[in-house]
Amino acid sequence: MTIPNSIDEVQSTLASTGYVCGRALATVVFLSLKLGRPLFLEGEAGVGKTEIAKALAKSLNRRLIRLQCYEGLDASSAVYEWNFPAQMIAIRTAEAAGGSDRAALQTELFGPDYLIERPLLQAMRPDENGAPILLIDELDRTDEPFEAFLLEALSDFQVTIPEIGTIEAPEPPIVILTSNRTREVHDALKRRCLYHWVDYPKFGREVEILNARAPEVSETLSREIVAFVQSLRTEDIFKKPGVAETIDWAKCLLALDVVDLSPEVISDTLGAILKYQDDIAKIGGGEAGRLLDEARKSLEAV
Numbered sequence: 001m002t003i004p005n006s007i008d009e010v011q012s013t014l015a016s017t018g019y020v021c022g023r024a025l026a027t028v029v030f031l032s033l034k035l036g037r038p039l040f041l042e043g044e045a046g047v048g049k050t051e052i053a054k055a056l057a058k059s060l061n062r063r064l065i066r067l068q069c070y071e072g073l074d075a076s077s078a079v080y081e082w083n084f085p086a087q088m089i090a091i092r093t094a095e096a097a098g099g100s101d102r103a104a105l106q107t108e109l110f111g112p113d114y115l116i117e118r119p120l121l122q123a124m125r126p127d128e129n130g131a132p133i134l135l136i137d138e139l140d141r142t143d144e145p146f147e148a149f150l151l152e153a154l155s156d157f158q159v160t161i162p163e164i165g166t167i168e169a170p171e172p173p174i175v176i177l178t179s180n181r182t183r184e185v186h187d188a189l190k191r192r193c194l195y196h197w198v199d200y201p202k203f204g205r206e207v208e209i210l211n212a213r214a215p216e217v218s219e220t221l222s223r224e225i226v227a228f229v230q231s232l233r234t235e236d237i238f239k240k241p242g243v244a245e246t247i248d249w250a251k252c253l254l255a256l257d258v259v260d261l262s263p264e265v266i267s268d269t270l271g272a273i274l275k276y277q278d279d280i281a282k283i284g285g286g287e288a289g290r291l292l293d294e295a296r297k298s299l300e301a302v
């Protein structure tokens with residue numbers, strides 16, 4: 001599919017996959033597609049950063065290539081590696097067969113058959129559906145040398161493999177980078193990208209997301225769930241629940257045939273929204289009742 005022609009079209013295309021996208025996010029997505037600039041998304045955990053790349057790939061019918069970042073990730077795991085075990089077997093087989101053409105063997109061993117393509121190289125390969133989407137997920141988990149390497153890779157989209165030559169992307173991939181901001185990503189990299197901070201959604205949008213992701217949950221219960229989670233986020237807790245937790249919790253309540261919230265039900269199911277014992281201990285007692293009252297009041301006001 002071709003890329004959307006307007007911000008509205010971005011919103012409707014993403015909505016077709018169940019991704020609810022506000023105007024500000026839709027605008028940067030549109031600009032990133034239109035200008036061919038990487039999109040850098042930062043935000044709390046579970047607010048839909050990774051999902052946007054998946055939703056875009058699905059709605060535009062493009063291949064999604066994911067580079068999951070972690071501490072110690074290096075260029076070879078990100079771009080290409082030689083299949084060492086297969087090369088060894090080929091050498092042994094050639095030896096056993098008494099092969100003497102060493103030059104031919106060498107060329108073969110460092111040819112396409114023994115090359116393992118990692119995400120960055122895969123993303124440079126042409127695809128009949130159009131440029132793939134390259135998701136560089138959780139960039140803040142890598143270290144600075146890898147970031148510097150990425151900066152180069154993102155600027156020219158070509159890879160030089162000494163034994164094979166230079167491979168260039170016929171059409172650069174659509175790049176989405178995400179970060180949970182456990183550390184600041186370098187300015188030089190940010191400068192190459194369009195930036196958007198993905199915040200927790202406002203009440204109305206979170207209800208919309210819940211309707212899209214868990215349509216079986218009644219409207220009344222959905223609104224109560226969202227109002228409760230939203231008031232929970234204003235509390236001083238160690239790890240605030242993201243949208244992912246809202247959806248999970250709604251599904252748990254549905255499985256328990258809960259019709260409406262009560263302090264007891266909330267206490268029993270807190271493990272779906274809070275993942276730290278200190279937070280659970282804090283909210284599990286009388287706090288759940290108080291927050292529920294607060295949430296119900298805010299619902300009346302809406």
Ligand SMILES: Nc1ncnc2c1ncn2[C@@H]1O[C@H](COP(=O)(O)OP(=O)(O)OP(=O)(O)O)[C@@H](O)[C@H]1O
Binds near residue numbers: 019047178213
């Ligand atoms: N705007 C949205 N529309 C639809 N679903 C959403 C939206 N935001 C979040 N979700 C849902 O929340 C879940 C978590 O989203 P996602 O994994 O993208 O979060 P994240 O920001 O990448 O979190 P993390 O930082 O932990 O990786 C997804 O499974 C998705 O279904």
Ligand SMILES: [Mg+2]
Binds near residue numbers: 049051178
């Ligand atoms: Mg993610």
